[in-house]
Amino acid sequence: MSSAEADRGAWLLVLSFVFACNVLRILLPSVSSFVSRVLQRDAEQEAQMRAEIQGMKQELAAVNMMDEFARYARLERRINKMTDRLKTHVKARTAQLAKIKWVVSVSFYVLQAVLMVSLIWKYYSVPVAVVPSKWVTPLDRLVAFPTRVAGGVGITCWILVCNKVVAVALHPFS
Numbered sequence: 001m002s003s004a005e006a007d008r009g010a011w012l013l014v015l016s017f018v019f020a021c022n023v024l025r026i027l028l029p030s031v032s033s034f035v036s037r038v039l040q041r042d043a044e045q046e047a048q049m050r051a052e053i054q055g056m057k058q059e060l061a062a063v064n065m066m067d068e069f070a071r072y073a074r075l076e077r078r079i080n081k082m083t084d085r086l087k088t089h090v091k092a093r094t095a096q097l098a099k100i101k102w103v104v105s106v107s108f109y110v111l112q113a114v115l116m117v118s119l120i121w122k123y124y125s126v127p128v129a130v131v132p133s134k135w136v137t138p139l140d141r142l143v144a145f146p147t148r149v150a151g152g153v154g155i156t157c158w159i160l161v162c163n164k165v166v167a168v169a170l171h172p173f174s
């Protein structure tokens with residue numbers, strides 16, 4: 001396959017990359033949740049703490065406050081202490097979850113940007129498609145950027161159009 005034939009297939013390459021990036025963008029919350037579930041095993045400990053608190057609350061309900069005040073107060077303090085530990089644990093886990101989701105999102109967008117910039121760099125001077133110049137007459141310089149070919153569709157315009165079309169097409173699935 002010659003370079004001219006490969007350059008003619010650039011529109012399909014860009015379209016497939018844009019489609020893949022948009023599908024991954026839709027799946028990003030699921031991927032983030034999966035990664036966070038794999039990296040975090042603290043939910044079992046939280047469930048155990050919740051069960052302990054529930055058991056202590058049931059025991060507290062069975063104790064008469066007037067007759068056994070000391071036992072009632074000790075049990076209440078233990079419940080408060082365990083509840084505070086649980087809250088601290090949940091806050092830490094939530095912060096870690098937010099951090100993981102942020103890292104996954106940022107890495108995805110950086111990867112997407114690098115991919116698009118590399119496509120723009122590779123196909124900088126080659127029009128992705130050539131259409132009759134009268135089809136894009138008022139915007140022909142903008143559409144042809146950066147190729148400067150009359151009637152040509154530049155890679156940047158093609159990426160923007162593909163992004164919008166694929167986003168609209170995939171919107172019902174997001």
